[in-house]
Amino acid sequence: MARTDRIAFVCPRLAGEGAVGGAETLLKNLAIHAATRGCEVDFLTTCAQSHFTWENSLPAGMKQMDGLNIHFFPVDERDAGTFLRIQQSIDRGREVPESDELLWLKNGVNSTALLQHLDQHAKDYRAILLGPYLFGLTYFTALAHPERSLLVPCLHDEPFAKLSCMKRLFSETAGCLFNAQAERELAGELFDYPDAKSRIVGMGLDAFDVDPTAFARNHNLTAPYVLYCGRREPLKGTPLICDYMQAFRERTGRDVKVVFTGSGTIDAPAALWPHILDAGFVSETEKHEAMAGALAFLHPSVNESFGIVLLEAFLAGTPGLVHAQSRVLVSQCRAAQAGLWFRHYPDFEAQLLYLLDNPDARNALGERGRDFVSREYAWPAIEQKLFDAIDTLRPNP
Amino acid sequence: MSETPILTIGAPGLDVDTLVADLQATADRKMKDGVYADARVARAEKTNLVHLRGSDDFITFYLTCLRDAVFVDISDFEIRERRRIIGPLLIVFKRTIWKLLKFYTYRLWSQQNQINGLIITALEGMEEQTGTRVAALEKRIAELEQKTPHGQD
Numbered sequence: 001m002a003r004t005d006r007i008a009f010v011c012p013r014l015a016g017e018g019a020v021g022g023a024e025t026l027l028k029n030l031a032i033h034a035a036t037r038g039c040e041v042d043f044l045t046t047c048a049q050s051h052f053t054w055e056n057s058l059p060a061g062m063k064q065m066d067g068l069n070i071h072f073f074p075v076d077e078r079d080a081g082t083f084l085r086i087q088q089s090i091d092r093g094r095e096v097p098e099s100d101e102l103l104w105l106k107n108g109v110n111s112t113a114l115l116q117h118l119d120q121h122a123k124d125y126r127a128i129l130l131g132p133y134l135f136g137l138t139y140f141t142a143l144a145h146p147e148r149s150l151l152v153p154c155l156h157d158e159p160f161a162k163l164s165c166m167k168r169l170f171s172e173t174a175g176c177l178f179n180a181q182a183e184r185e186l187a188g189e190l191f192d193y194p195d196a197k198s199r200i201v202g203m204g205l206d207a208f209d210v211d212p213t214a215f216a217r218n219h220n221l222t223a224p225y226v227l228y229c230g231r232r233e234p235l236k237g238t239p240l241i242c243d244y245m246q247a248f249r250e251r252t253g254r255d256v257k258v259v260f261t262g263s264g265t266i267d268a269p270a271a272l273w274p275h276i277l278d279a280g281f282v283s284e285t286e287k288h289e290a291m292a293g294a295l296a297f298l299h300p301s302v303n304e305s306f307g308i309v310l311l312e313a314f315l316a317g318t319p320g321l322v323h324a325q326s327r328v329l330v331s332q333c334r335a336a337q338a339g340l341w342f343r344h345y346p347d348f349e350a351q352l353l354y355l356l357d358n359p360d361a362r363n364a365l366g367e368r369g370r371d372f373v374s375r376e377y378a379w380p381a382i383e384q385k386l387f388d389a390i391d392t393l394r395p396n397p
Numbered sequence: 398m399s400e401t402p403i404l405t406i407g408a409p410g411l412d413v414d415t416l417v418a419d420l421q422a423t424a425d426r427k428m429k430d431g432v433y434a435d436a437r438v439a440r441a442e443k444t445n446l447v448h449l450r451g452s453d454d455f456i457t458f459y460l461t462c463l464r465d466a467v468f469v470d471i472s473d474f475e476i477r478e479r480r481r482i483i484g485p486l487l488i489v490f491k492r493t494i495w496k497l498l499k500f501y502t503y504r505l506w507s508q509q510n511q512i513n514g515l516i517i518t519a520l521e522g523m524e525e526q527t528g529t530r531v532a533a534l535e536k537r538i539a540e541l542e543q544k545t546p547h548g549q550d
Contacts, residue, residue, distance in 0.1 A: 240444045247441035302448060325448045337413050344449060345441045346424035346433045354420055365413070 006040040007390070008118070010130035012109045012137050014045045014058075014070060021051065021231070022308050023132040023154040026179070026203045028066075030129065030152070033204065033383050035067035042125070043068045044118070046075045046111050046137070054078065054109045073114035083107035090159050101165040105136035115144060122148060127394040129177065132305075133169065134160045142173045149173040150393055152201075154305040155183050155190075157327075167191050175393030177201045177386070179306030182328045199389035203308060204379035205315055210285065212292035212317070215259075219277055224356065225257040226321070227294035229287055229309045232264030237300030237323065242268035242276075244300075244348050249275065251349065254356060256295065261287055291316035295362065296355050302326045311377060314338050314369025319362060321351060335376075338369030428458050436466030457528075460521055467513045471506040 009031040015024035028043070035041040047056040056074045063070050086104040089096050096104075114137065122128065122145045130138050131152035142149040151173050155161060170176065170191045176198040178184040184200060187193035216225070226245065232238040238260070245258045246269045259277045260266055268276055279290065291297060297313035302325040310320045310332055320339030322329035324347075333339030340355075342348040355362045427433060439462035442449075449455045476491045478484035 234444070237444070243441040243444060247435075247437045250437050251435065323448070333413060340413060340417050340420065343421070343452075344445060344455060345438050346428050347421055349433075350420045350424045350427075351417075 005126040006042070006124055007034060008042045008044055008121075008125045008128045010044045010114070010118075010128060010137065010141050012046055012135050013048055013051065014043070014072075022304075022306065023152075025308060026154070026306065027129070027131060027152060029203050030201070030382075030386055031068055032066045033379055034386065037383055037387070041068050042121075043070045044114050045070065045072060046109060046114070047072045048075050048109065060113070071114075071117065073111040073117065076110045076112050078107045078110070080107070090163065093159055096163075098164055101163045105139050105165065108136040110136040110140060115141060118145060127174075127390050133166065139165065139169055142169055146172045147174055148394060150390065151176045152179075153183075153187070154179065155186055156303040156305055157186055158303050161186075161190055175199070175389070177389050177393075179203070180328050180331060182331045183305045186327075197393065199385065199392060201385045201389055202306060202377065202382060204382035205308075205311055205373055205377045206379065207315065207374055208285075208288050210289045210292050210316070212289070215286065215289040215293045218286075218289075219259075219279070221257055221259075221277065223255040223257050224295040225259045225277070225293070226296050226298050226352070227259045227261070227290055227313070227318075228298050229261045229291070229312075231262055232260060232266050234267075235301065235303060237302070238264070239267045240300045240323075241298050242266065242272055244345055245275075246272040247345060248349055248352060252353065254353070256352070256356065259290055259294065261290060288312070288316055291318050294318050296321045296352065299323075299326075299329055301329070304328045307332050310339070311336075311373050314366075315373040315377075317363070317366035317370045319355065319365035319369060321348070321355075336369045336372035338365050338372060431461075433458070434461045434465065436462065439463045439466040457524065460517070460524060464517055464521070467517045468510045469506050469513070471503055471510070 009027050011024055011027040013021065013024050015021060015028045031041050031043050046054075047058040047060055048054045049057045054075050058072050060072050060074050062072070082103060086096060086100050086107075089100075090104065118128070118141060125148060127150050128141070128145055128148050129150045129152055130141055131154055132138065133151060133153035133155055138151070142151060151170070153170070153176055155178070160166070167190075170187065170193055174197075176184075176187065176193065178187065178198055178200050179202045181200060184193075184195065184198055187198065188195070215221070226241075228238060228241055230236060241258065245256070248254070249256065249272070255275075257275050257277060258272070259279060261279045261282045263281065266276065266278060279286070282290065291313045294313070295318075297310060297318050297320045299307055299310050299320055300323045302323050304326055305328055307320075307322070307329045310322065310329060313320055314336050320329070320333055322333055322339055322341050324330060324341040324343045326341075329339075330341045333341060340351045342351055424433075439459060442459060442462070446459070449459070473495075476488050476495070478487045478491075480487065
């Protein structure tokens with residue numbers, strides 16, 4: 001891919017502008033690194049920060065940041081009631097007609113202004129990289145310019161992925177950039193998606209060196225702690241962390257604290273609250289310090305296409321504890337040889353006790369994780385994969 | 398004499414799959430021994446049940462835990478307040494409210510406990526019945542398969 005090429009990224013929100021999200025972080029970082037390698041990158045996003053309200057909270061317009069031309073477009077008016085009604089039906093596994101699928105996408109997040117911008121400028125871009133897959137903005141943008149659209153779908157095994165409109169989205173676009181082999185396999189199962197139309201790219205991570213005692217010292221934590229970073233919501237499994245940790249503390253009598261960083265409410269039993277530290281939004285350095293000092297990084301979500309925070313925890317030298325139902329996170333733990341996976345509470349208790357009582361084993365797992373991520377997810381390797389993927393899936397006309 | 402550890406992380410031939418399998422086998426053994434038959438485990442699993450629907454063994458185990466958790470605690474409890482200044486006043490207020498409402502809530506919760514008990518008994522009965530039927534069917538299928546040589550309909 002020529003360094004003079006111009007590419008566009010399309011994402012419903014911009015990570016870092018009060019928005020936390022794995023897919024948003026992934027797309028922003030890929031865009032920044034494409035720009036670092038000399039590409040001219042336009043990052044097209046909306047003025048929204050909240051993925052609940054999609055309210056236009058940022059001013060529309062263009063600003064330059066991190067080497068990117070970031071264009072903010074207003075979100076269209078939407079009928080949230082219709083959106084939620086159909087979403088609930090889909091989520092419960094009910095069959096919905098195709099007309100309702102489209103109504104659901106139309107009343108999700110969309111931006112006519114962004115589409116109009118692309119109508120005028122799409123031909124200037126070598127490729128348009130866009131995701132995640134389940135938003136109206138992604139769907140309508142990709143199908144408006146399918147020949148130059150490369151999906152970064154962040155695909156999950158969830159009811160939304162089984163909609164017929166998604167089959168169309170995947171089959172008509174030029175190709176897919178997956179984050180992991182497990183995600184590629186899922187696309188194969190759901191859409192008969194040919195391997196030839198996709199590449200595995202993922203996201204790079206910069207190595208860091210932090211003091212593993214700093215977070216505990218700064219927050220007066222004297223007991224070991226487990227950590228979760230990211231959005232706190234049922235889909236991410238945060239209530240399970242609280243329920244399991246409450247049972248663990250009561251049953252074993254071991255004093256292990258629970259640290260959360262990120263946004264959202266924590267749904268925890270009253271008795272656990274004195275043992276929870278909600279650090280909220282923290283800087284990258286503080287997050288890495290929290291990771292480096294944790295006994296284990298908990299990631300109980302079963303709907304992940306790529307566990308960025310899990311890889312960050314590995315890079316911090318901390319082993320992961322993930323849910324056995326998440327094939328992506330389990331495959332990351334396996335690949336790195338740095339994490340364990342639990343099916344239910346009894347497994348969780350046995351595994352956490354093992355890490356607590358075997359510090360050498362815990363450290364050895366952490367070291368393996370650090371080595372693995374430093375080797376496999378260094379940015380130069382990922383940048384090369386990204387450029388190779390664009391060259392293969394969107395050959396120069 | 399040097400002691401050889403049972404498990405050595407990083408040792409040739411040992412990987413996280415082996416470690417997880419070993420720890421899961423330990424957990425399974427303890428589950429069978431009743432170590433986890435505990436109301437606290439049933440409560441902890443409430444958000445995880447959806448992921449365990451396919452596991453017959455786990456549902457049986459969960460029902461055992463649920464048997465322990467099914468009855469609502471309706472006895473008196475210690476009322477605590479963390480707020481320093483108005484805390485004592487709030488405690489007196491809450492105790493009074495509790496005493497005033499007890500005659501009503503006690504009746505309500507007692508009925509709820511009866512319902513909970515009946516439901517768990519019914520669930521256990523259904524699970525046992527289904528288990529027996531499935532076992533009988535599996536036995537019958539095995540017998541029929543033995544009678545029919547492979548490749549014949």
